[in-house]
Amino acid sequence: MAPTSETLTAERILEATEEVLRRHGPAKATVVDVARALGVSHGSVYRHFRTKAVLREAVTKRWLDRTSERLAGIVSDGSGPEERLRAWLAALFAAKRHKAGDDPELFATYTVLTDENGTAVGEHIADLTSQLTRIIAAGAGSGIFTAPDPAAAARAVFHATGRFHDPCYAREWTAPGIDEEFTAVVDLLIRGLGAPR
Amino acid sequence: MAPTSETLTAERILEATEEVLRRHGPAKATVVDVARALGVSHGSVYRHFRTKAVLREAVTKRWLDRTSERLAGIVSDGSGPEERLRAWLAALFAAKRHKAGDDPELFATYTVLTDENGTAVGEHIADLTSQLTRIIAAGAGSGIFTAPDPAAAARAVFHATGRFHDPCYAREWTAPGIDEEFTAVVDLLIRGLGAPR
DNA sequence: CAGCTGACAGATTTCAATATCTGTCATTCC
């Protein structure tokens, strides 16, 4: 709909694809739609992305990366390890919950995208657990946490909090009492990580 | 296919329904199929179950209850609270993993049934957390665990181990390293529950 | 000549007609 005369870049295609996905949903978003939105032929899109699947994967990666980048800021903020871990987990929960709550349809769209795309999700999770590992390793370094293997501890914490960040639980994120549940799990985990007294 | 002349009971209908679901899958299992399997008219089935949804719910409940009952045995076995908690969580994981692994198609069928049936699932989860509560309360009573609110602690433990019993993770239950992940999470939780040293 | 186009083959999706199913109930059967 906007036949801009700028040169066609992968970036512009990704933006247009996001827009088409937002408008039409994952099932009806076609490469032809994306091309039309850019005012080019669909053959041109295939010059930048070999297949529709590759294009969708790129969009998915961008979306996931935006969350990772926001959280990265918390990893090295000023507070102590325990506060930082709490803040990071709370921020992860808040980020996912907002994505799901603010625009449920768009969230459903991206849930479909992530489902069809294990690789991008795997990298995203690796990203997140690596951030968690840094927080826990710092805590172990300063004697606040006991963690012989910080990476393993990070994975355990990540898995144990799945209920508060995994999309398959999204419908429960609006349930009353969910914040208490979150706090209960995080408290338990932090007690578990704590150095013996 | 088996026009037995026994009287038609709810029990017999449930058995036939399980069989039809096993054979045809959740999408194609019809009330007419169930009636045919019993050698009766479908009107007779409606005498015992008001709607198809009610029938499916009853089948779902039976299936879930079978798991609950198996686990109930562990709640009051001889060992100490920590071992009992470990054994119970491991048994829950093992039960679910076997259900998923032994007959993936049947598991997929019941996953559809549980998805369409929040109430039965809710009761099943209430059942399980109540068993967990008893274990944790016993541990708190003998000073092994610290748990001001055993029911809340039980819910936290149940949520934190979701990765190892929630059907939405079933595809990861065959991944290598899953046992180490399970142990890591359980260790962390048990450390978190432990009385301060 | 680098980038774009649009026609094309095969795969996939849509849509409307057709068939089946759900749930009811007047009637039949023991």
Place this chain on the structure above:
DNA sequence: GGAATGACAGATATTGAAATCTGTCAGCTG
């Protein structure tokens, strides 16, 4: 007379023909 039947209306699912989409590529365009 209590349980079972089967015909029925409306809802849902299946099917196959037509439309659309994906991915390719020979040729156009600036």
